Amino acid sequence: MEVKTPLYHKVYTYLLDKIKKDYQPGDLLPTQSEIATATETSLITVKRAIKELETDGYLESKPGKGTIIRRPQIIDNHIGVSSWTDSITSQGSVPSTKWVKIKQKAPIATIANSLELKAREKAVTVERLRLIENKPICLMTNHIAARLAPGLNKDTSIGESLYTYLKDQYNLIGILAEEQVYAREATIYEKKTLQLKTPIVLVIERLSFLANKTPFEFSSIIAAADSYVYRSKQINKTVDSKTLNDLLKTESKY
Numbered sequence: 001m002e003v004k005t006p007l008y009h010k011v012y013t014y015l016l017d018k019i020k021k022d023y024q025p026g027d028l029l030p031t032q033s034e035i036a037t038a039t040e041t042s043l044i045t046v047k048r049a050i051k052e053l054e055t056d057g058y059l060e061s062k063p064g065k066g067t068i069i070r071r072p073q074i075i076d077n078h079i080g081v082s083s084w085t086d087s088i089t090s091q092g093s094v095p096s097t098k099w100v101k102i103k104q105k106a107p108i109a110t111i112a113n114s115l116e117l118k119a120r121e122k123a124v125t126v127e128r129l130r131l132i133e134n135k136p137i138c139l140m141t142n143h144i145a146a147r148l149a150p151g152l153n154k155d156t157s158i159g160e161s162l163y164t165y166l167k168d169q170y171n172l173i174g175i176l177a178e179e180q181v182y183a184r185e186a187t188i189y190e191k192k193t194l195q196l197k198t199p200i201v202l203v204i205e206r207l208s209f210l211a212n213k214t215p216f217e218f219s220s221i222i223a224a225a226d227s228y229v230y231r232s233k234q235i236n237k238t239v240d241s242k243t244l245n246d247l248l249k250t251e252s253k254y
Contacts, residue, residue, distance in 0.1 A: 007041060007045050008041075008045045008046075008048035008049045008052070009049070009052075010039070010041075011035070011039050011041055011045055011048075011049035012049040012052050012053060014039055015035065015049060015050070015053060016058065019053075019058055019069055023069045024069065025069050025070055026068060026069065027068065027069045028065070028066050028067065028068055029050075029066065029067040029068065029069060031066070032046045032047060032050070035050075054067075057227075058070055083161045083162070083163040083164065084130065084140065084221065085160045085161040085163075085164075088132060093132050093133065094132065094133055095130060095131065095132055095137075095160060096130070096131045096132075096134070096160065097128050097129065097130055097131065097160060098128075098129040098130075098131055098136070099128065099129050100126065100127070100128045100156055100158070101126075101127045101128075102124065102125070102126050102127075102152070102153055102154075102155070102156060103124070103125050103153060104122050104123070104124045104125070104146055104152075104153035105122055105123070105125070106120050106122050106123070107122075107123045107125065107143055107218075111123065111218050114207050114215060114218050115143065115145050115207075115215050115216070115217075115218055116214075116215055117145060121145075121146070121147070122146040123143045123144060123145055123146055123218075124143070124144045124145075124146050124149055124152045124153045125141065125142070125143050126143075126144070126152075126158065126162060127139070127140070127141045128140045128141075129193060136193065136194045136195055137194075137223060137228070138194070138221050138222060138223035138228065139190065139193060139194065139221070139222040139223075140219070140220070140221050140222075141219065141220050142162055142217055142218075142219045143217065143218045143219070144166070144172075144216060144217050145215075145216055145217075148170060148172060148214075148216050149166065149169070149170050149172065152169075152170075166217075172216055172217075173210065174208035174209065174210070174216070174217065175209060175210060175211045176208070176213075177206050177207065177208045178206070178207045178209075179204065179205065179206045179207075180204075180205050181202065181203070181204050181205075181230055182202075182203055183200050183201065183202055183203070183225050184200070184201060184203060185199055185200060185201075186198075186199055186200065186201045190222055194222075194223070194224060196224050197224070197226075198225055198226045198227075200224075200225040200226070201222050201223060201224060201225055202221075202222070202223050202224070202225040202228050202230065203220060203221070203222055204220065204221040204223075204230050205218070205219070205220045206218070206219045206220075
């Protein structure tokens with residue numbers, strides 16, 4: 001039996017296309033009556049579509065002003081030790097890299113201690129400006145112990161997923177990770193590079209471990225705090241394998 005697309009979803013798609021092509025963040029959306037006329041639908045249908053767009057972060061209702069276009073939120077959704085590229089791609093977006101800088105040197109003390117490096121031992125630092133649909137989204141920096149990835153500092157063909165590259169080239173596979181997420185004021189460099197409209201950035205830091213509990217990578221993601229959402233699914237280690245697989249397939253309700 002053919003499943004018909006809900007009418008409100010057709011209005012949702014119509015408005016989303018207009019938002020992406022014709023409007024900028026801060027612009028006012030036409031009135032509900034105007035949208036109903038343009039789409040030949042009822043006000044109830046238009047209200048439902050607008051509500052869905054508000055939930056997805058594209059619109060915001062301002063009392064006394066109307067409905068304004070928002071900069072859509074980027075949802076970085078992780079299960080276990082997964083890559084940013086996989087997270088973004090799974091949502092139907094197209095990630096890319098504007099530039100990559102790779103250098104090898106002794107990192108600052110906090111990172112050296114996290115990676116359990118010896119005195120003056122070097123790490124390879126990979127810094128990238130990541131884009132979604134050609135728009136700057138986040139600054140990403142990965143520090144990898146140089147002894148575990150010889151020659152990485154001379155290779156700029158790492159592709160979009162560094163984790164996939166590290167697995168294929170060096171058999172480095174993250175099994176466990178410790179993370180911390182916090183907000184702070186953006187630097188001048190971050191404001192300019194990310195074209196920020198907010199003075200606050202979200203910082204996600206991760207320390208990844210190999211199966212033998214060796215810390216091999218320390219990473220950070222810096223993104224606009226008003227448009228970037230980080231989600232991580234936690235799994236109880238005591239559950240059986242069947243329950244674990246079922247849980248991993250479960251859609252997020254947030």
